[in-house]
Amino acid sequence: EPEVTQTPSHQVTQMGQEVILRCVPISNHLYFYWYRQILGQKVEFLVSFYNNEISEKSEIFDDQFSVERPDGSNFTLKIRSTKLEDSAMYFCASLVGLAYEQYFGPGTRLTVT
Amino acid sequence: DAKTTQPTSMDCAEGRAANLPCNHSTISGNEYVYWYRQIHSQGPQYIIHGLKNNETNEMASLIITEDRKSSTLILPHATLRDTAVYYCIVRSRSGNTGKLIFGQGTTLQVKP
Numbered sequence: 367e368p369e370v371t372q373t374p375s376h377q378v379t380q381m382g383q384e385v386i387l388r389c390v391p392i393s394n395h396l397y398f399y400w401y402r403q404i405l406g407q408k409v410e411f412l413v414s415f416y417n418n419e420i421s422e423k424s425e426i427f428d429d430q431f432s433v434e435r436p437d438g439s440n441f442t443l444k445i446r447s448t449k450l451e452d453s454a455m456y457f458c459a460s461l462v463g464l465a466y467e468q469y470f471g472p473g474t475r476l477t478v479t
Numbered sequence: 480d481a482k483t484t485q486p487t488s489m490d491c492a493e494g495r496a497a498n499l500p501c502n503h504s505t506i507s508g509n510e511y512v513y514w515y516r517q518i519h520s521q522g523p524q525y526i527i528h529g530l531k532n533n534e535t536n537e538m539a540s541l542i543i544t545e546d547r548k549s550s551t552l553i554l555p556h557a558t559l560r561d562t563a564v565y566y567c568i569v570r571s572r573s574g575n576t577g578k579l580i581f582g583q584g585t586t587l588q589v590k591p
Contacts, residue, residue, distance in 0.1 A: 370522075397576070397577050399577070399578060399579075401579075401581075403520075408581050408582065408583055408584070409517070409523060409566075409579075409581040410581070411578045411579065411580060411581075414576040414577060414578050416576070421576040422576040422578060455520055457522045457523070459522075459523075459579075461577050464572055464573055464575070464577045465572040465573070467513065467525040467528065468523075468525065468577065468579060469525065470522030470523045470524065471522050472521060472522050473520065473521065473522050475520075
């Protein structure tokens, strides 16, 4: 069964450093998402991406965040200058069409020290 | 998207049916009910969805009341591996970006 993959599984970085989280969505999917989950809290929507542009973003997704689909297969989330409060699990998800269900990746645990 | 209300936690004995309720009294006519679950800190996993008819797949059954204001997810023979947080989410299948809004969900503990 096709699946969404994410790398790395765990990333440790120092405050102020840039990080790039990588995702490979399911190959025929057209809609892409990033969510995050701070430990012990609920899953929060960050951004949706369709047709090579951001279609919606949450208040969390400020200027420190950016997304890219550089080569038609990868989907990346960049955090420009990490803060302690960016420590969380980051989940990528993809969707073949709006009438269908989302598939989530296993997540990247980001730890900012 | 309509809001949903779920109990914070539930227990179920292994091998028994787990019935997880969800209230979505403000659901509108074009909104579907989706169920996802999250096992420990893994990525959320799709379970089932429905509009107004009852639905069944290999994982679960979904019962939606006639007025569509509430629904119940049924895991017919719960196993220890079904211990997870279960999320009921209401979403239209058009006119939006497809994002999912997660609440706190119901933590289901399956006990031996």
